[in-house]
Every structure is written in structure tokens, then in C-alpha cells.
Amino acid sequence: DVKVTQSSRYLVKRTGEKVFLECVQDMDHENMFWYRQDPGLGLRLIYFSYDVKMKEKGDIPEGYSVSREKKERFSLILESASTNQTSMYLCATSTSLELFFGEGSRLTVL
């Protein structure tokens, strides 16, 4: 079974703090994604990566950056957290057909 592990299930941070969300997959997939999910807005793509050291902006990249130094690890970085970044963050990896999601990281920014 594909396993996508997100480092933190729940985080509480203060405005202006730097936040790292880590994601590790064990299936040697090329593709990795970061989404955020908000009520009424659904899943929105922040960034994605098709290879090591490669990154592409998704639909809502503002305020975020990513890092992919190793194939199995894809990190989402909030350089200076703001209250409007309070959300559920979902990491995913994919085959050509299917997305496999991690359990999610619920971030609250105070």
C-alpha cells in the first residue's frame, strides 16, 4: 500500500512565524502535490513537483514555497504565517491515474 506521511496532524502557530509542513512517501512516485482544503472552497492546489528539485506553482501559491531535495520528501513552507492560512493541508502523491493523500495537517494561525 502507498503510504504518504505528514509530519504533524495539528499545529498552532502565531502570525509571522515560519512554518514547515513535511511530507514523505514510500512508493517511489515522481509526482507530489500540496493542497489546502477549506469549507466551501474544496481542494485547491498550492504547489506540485514532478521531480527532485523541480517545483511548479499551482492555483494558489502566494504566501507559500516548497522544497523537494529528495524524491520521497516534499515540504511546504509558510515564510510568514498569516491568519488566512489557517486550513487543512493535504499532501498527495500520484500514479498516472490516482492521487494518494496523506492524513492531513490542520494548521491554525493565531
Add this chain to the structure above:
Amino acid sequence: QKEVEQNSGPLSVPEGAIASLNCTYSDRGSQSFFWYRQYSGKSPELIMFIYSNGDKEDGRFTAQLNKASQYVSLLIRDSQPSDSATYLCAVRGNEKLTFGTGTRLTIIP
């Protein structure tokens, strides 16, 4: 106009009945269509995909695609309480996968 639209619900269906979930999309070039199920507090999981016009059946689930009318639907036969979840429609076109906001389905025992 949203790229992928779903009725947010909640949709309440008696146990044993057929649940019908609908999704419309705006990009006529869309090529593949997916239904994900998301239980409360959990992450989405793929339950069905369809590429061609018509019906595709998998157990109690049937996906229906009509490209001319730009809609895709999911039918759940013999609905069970365990089917209570949010169902997300996702549409892929030109390498981009776009999700709808989901329909919350409740099966009433």
C-alpha cells in the same frame, strides 16, 4: 463560473435507496473524471474513474459520463450508512486536475 460544480448538499437518502450525485464541468477538453470519497476527518480516497461516455459499474457504484452535456454523475445503489461521506468530483484536462467542492451525503438508517 466554477470549473467543476457540485451541489454541496447535504443530500439525505434512506438506507437501501439509490443515491445520485452530480457534477458539471466547464472545460470541454477534459479527458478523465474521478470520484473521491472523504469521510469526516479523513483524507480523500479514489472510488471511481471514467474516461468514456456512458456508464461504468463497480460493485454498488456506477459512474456516468456525458461529455456533450458536460456532466458526470455517481450512483450508489443499496445505500449503506457507511456510504455517509463527502463525495468529491475531480476533472482532469491538459494535465491539470480540478476538484469540485464536494457533496455531503447522509444515509438515514
